Amino acid sequence: MISRFSGLSAFPLTPLQDDEVDERAFAGLVERLGAAEVDSITALGSTGSYAYLSPDERARVARLAVKHAGGTPVFVCVADLRTSQVLAHVRSAEAAGAAGILLTPMTYQPLTADDVFELFRTVTEHTDLPVIVYDNPGTTHFAFTTGLYARIAELPRIASIKIPGVPNDSVRARARVAGIRAVVPEHVTIGVSGDASAATGLNAGCDAWYSVIGGTLPEPALTITRAAQRGRTAEAVAESERLAPLWDLFAEFGGSLRVTAAIAEHLGLAPAQCLPLPIQGLTEAQRARVAAAVRDLDLG
């Protein structure tokens, strides 16, 4: 049986307009993902700006995601700085009809491994939903070890681990994924993130791709995912290499979020300046380069 926590999980933006969630734009992004037949939709990921939204906004966005997903499973990120706040988001995700939850150890004061383990233990004791362990050191500044993955993966209801980008080198990438695979139970899938390394990660044995770009441009992300799933490793790599100008812009412009938001705005999928302030998004000159890449790569 193929786990629900495999294949392409697409992370839509949660576009804002005048500091309020643009529900129509969000619904449109989600419907587009359902129509493209992604394997799952992760609402309110880092790409979905969960960290910037109020509990009420997050509850509402979770409901909208399930409503507009057309039956595609929806995962919802429940992370927050305080355990009791996380549990409140868990209840909202359950009420929305989420098929699973993502949990990352959001930090302000640095957390210890024991703090993080206890957070996961508490959450898994308070829900029947499957849990995706969300390792995102670029935003949380928490460094998971493989040993901590193993410890958390033994908890009930842990369904998947979303790992950061894998090494570019395919041998090293395979060793990295095998090293995790060796210490977590078989039913726990491993999903790569860091879009630029997705093809390498999938070819190296990752079961899933938790994808930023897939939330806005599902077609090329599906091309990579389906090729890798069918063992056509060269095809997956070729599509990823075709998209290299996009990965280069991610690197040059400080990450995937601002570039992806600019793409969504350029394509009319999100209103202008759709990220939460103080994040201003790309400059006009940067946006022009993004638009040129979208055109050159025929992504429009």
Add this chain to the structure above:
Amino acid sequence: MISRFSGLSAFPLTPLQDDEVDERAFAGLVERLGAAEVDSITALGSTGSYAYLSPDERARVARLAVKHAGGTPVFVCVADLRTSQVLAHVRSAEAAGAAGILLTPMTYQPLTADDVFELFRTVTEHTDLPVIVYDNPGTTHFAFTTGLYARIAELPRIASIKIPGVPNDSVRARARVAGIRAVVPEHVTIGVSGDASAATGLNAGCDAWYSVIGGTLPEPALTITRAAQRGRTAEAVAESERLAPLWDLFAEFGGSLRVTAAIAEHLGLAPAQCLPLPIQGLTEAQRARVAAAVRDLDLG
């Protein structure tokens, strides 16, 4: 005229019990600071767990701080991830009767210098309160440059800059403070943080000490501050060196917050496990060492 933003600003904890603010304990900590005659009290700093509290909790704590401060000026941290949330905290601080606000660029997605400047610009346009620029890279992961200090310090209502710890070497510390002093207007005070380097910072020309330990143990912090203010640099250094076992525990146990909370709990100033989960605080073995240091240093 001596600025209100000089001398010892003491940062009380906001103790929790069973995931709710322990208002009696908080009021007790604030009264203790007023009685000790610290120069100001900063409520809801990082030490005061602002990042973990709801808007309502923060508004309530700000009001309690002013009520129990006995006339000592109270500054309130208004930071949050989203600009509109920051502005809501500003309104709460104003309503509470705060004498100033602290603003740090709390981050989830990394911010650019322009994002941070615009955040400060927006806030200074929306309040008449003096603003303390709060540079805390250990929690925000945002790196201010001296140039960005200068740019922000030109905004109206900027009253002070809270800088991270200065170099241990007094010559380098003096150069660091002079380098900032040279580029910010005269009315903007410079306050050191990082308790272990406070004596060095004050002796190097800092106007203020924004102090974690001073929020729980005001007496030794005042000893250092008053000595430095009177030009008795050796006395300030001697008291700081006497407290070296405490600074060593800060370093060994991952920062000042967990140790200071353990001290407050040990002295009966806060309930057990007073930090917000998932922060578990120190282990029993670590607490025993903190208690021994408190006894050996006669801090009880």
